[in-house]
Amino acid sequence: QLQLQESGPGLVKPSETLSLTCAVSGGSISSSAYFWGWFRQSPGKGLEWIGSIYYRGSTHYNPSLKSRVTISVDTSKNQFALKLSSVTAADTAVYYCARIEGLWFGDLLKYNWFDPWGQGTLVTVSS
Amino acid sequence: QSVLTQPPSASGTPGQRVTISCSGSSSNIGSNTVNWYQQLPGTAPKLLIYNNNQRPSGVPDRFSGSKSGTSASLAISGLHSEDEADYYCVAWDDSLNGPVFGGGTKLTVL
Numbered sequence: 746q747l748q749l750q751e752s753g754p755g756l757v758k759p760s761e762t763l764s765l766t767c768a769v770s771g772g773s774i775s776s777s778a779y780f781w782g783w784f785r786q787s788p789g790k791g792l793e794w795i796g797s798i799y800y801r802g803s804t805h806y807n808p809s810l811k812s813r814v815t816i817s818v819d820t821s822k823n824q825f826a827l828k829l830s831s832v833t834a835a836d837t838a839v840y841y842c843a844r845i846e847g848l849w850f851g852d853l854l855k856y857n858w859f860d861p862w863g864q865g866t867l868v869t870v871s872s
Numbered sequence: 873q874s875v876l877t878q879p880p881s882a883s884g885t886p887g888q889r890v891t892i893s894c895s896g897s898s899s900n901i902g903s904n905t906v907n908w909y910q911q912l913p914g915t916a917p918k919l920l921i922y923n924n925n926q927r928p929s930g931v932p933d934r935f936s937g938s939k940s941g942t943s944a945s946l947a948i949s950g951l952h953s954e955d956e957a958d959y960y961c962v963a964w965d966d967s968l969n970g971p972v973f974g975g976g977t978k979l980t981v982l
Contacts, residue, residue, distance in 0.1 A: 791874055791976045793973065808970070855904060855964040855966075857905065858919050859962075860918075863916065864915075
């Protein structure tokens, strides 16, 4: 079955760029039916959507993070990546990737469910 | 502060029925479907209910969802100890143009 696996450094210094990769196995990232997203969960807090990408490269970011986020896709490697710049301690969190079902209403796209999720990776921002 | 409002905690004894509420507005729950996720301790979230009341394959029918107006509910009947987890509601928000989460409800099985 489809599986997602996050990877990347567990420790990032303040003001630097956080970089993570999500490898997709058991299915193709180039499926036309789905989008691929990044989420995070700060220690002891709830979940937050960071942004998403379609296999053709179109992206959609959370407005609160948009100025610092870049998501890219590599279909040849069946993976997608997250970069979050100028990190601070507030960006310390467990980062998850997940498959997203998108629903089209004419030209309007909305996301429906997120499934499956990767196991998550803890990224700590500290000097 | 989360866009969708959930009670921070809920509890019940084995065999009991518990419900978890999720309150939103016309721009999210009022005009879009609600999905629920279960997060067991130390694990990633898992899709539990989608499209307000549908269960993915493998989810026991003890779990059910409903929606009315700008609110939704998750019900768990015949509570099991392994149901102890955090539960999150999520819906698309037309104003924010993105998905919004509830703050999560920690369910304790006494």
